Amino acid sequence: MTRRVLRRLLAIVPCAALLVALLSPHTPHLARLLIVVMFGVTLWKPDAGLLAAAGLVPLGAYIAALDGLVEYYRMTEVILLSFLAAWLLRPPDQEPRPHVQGPDLPRYSWTAAWLFSSVDGKFSV
Numbered sequence: 001m002t003r004r005v006l007r008r009l010l011a012i013v014p015c016a017a018l019l020v021a022l023l024s025p026h027t028p029h030l031a032r033l034l035i036v037v038m039f040g041v042t043l044w045k046p047d048a049g050l051l052a053a054a055g056l057v058p059l060g061a062y063i064a065a066l067d068g069l070v071e072y073y074r075m076t077e078v079i080l081l082s083f084l085a086a087w088l089l090r091p092p093d094q095e096p097r098p099h100v101q102g103p104d105l106p107r108y109s110w111t112a113a114w115l116f117s118s119v120d121g122k123f124s125v
Contacts, residue, residue, distance in 0.1 A: 011088035014081045021078065030067045034075060035082045042086035053083040 018035055021027050038056075042049025056063070060076030105113075 007088050011085055014085035014088070018081055018085055028067055028073060030063070031073060031075065031078050034063070034078050038079055038082035039086045042083050043090060046087055046090055049083050049086060053079055 018039070022032055022035060034056075038049065038052060041052050056079050057076050060074065060079060064073055064075040
């Protein structure tokens with residue numbers, strides 16, 4: 001129960017940013033199309049949304065150049081935000097949690113991995 005609530009709380013910021021981008025009159029139609037398509041694909045099948053995001057993110061600047069938006073609009077962030085927002089909002093019955101997947105790591109291992117990745121991310125930027 002708390003996991004579901006936490007996911008919904010984490011989804012507030014990306015959903016609000018996408019809503020502002022969709023409602024803004026200055027947002028290009030190509031960006032609106034990408035927001036809606038990525039959000040829909042990720043809600044439909046999260047694994048397909050991940051593959052679509054992984055395929056489109058490296059091409060974000062090229063997609064923006066197709067519409068002449070390179071100077072002032074970042075398509076990479078639009079793609080990632082729409083994927084993350086939809087992934088955080090997906091229904092809990094679609095969460096992949098097979099019964100027999102193999103051994104699971106203890107809680108202290110997960111905590112150590114999260115701490116290491118956050119510290120590593122701060123020093124690598």
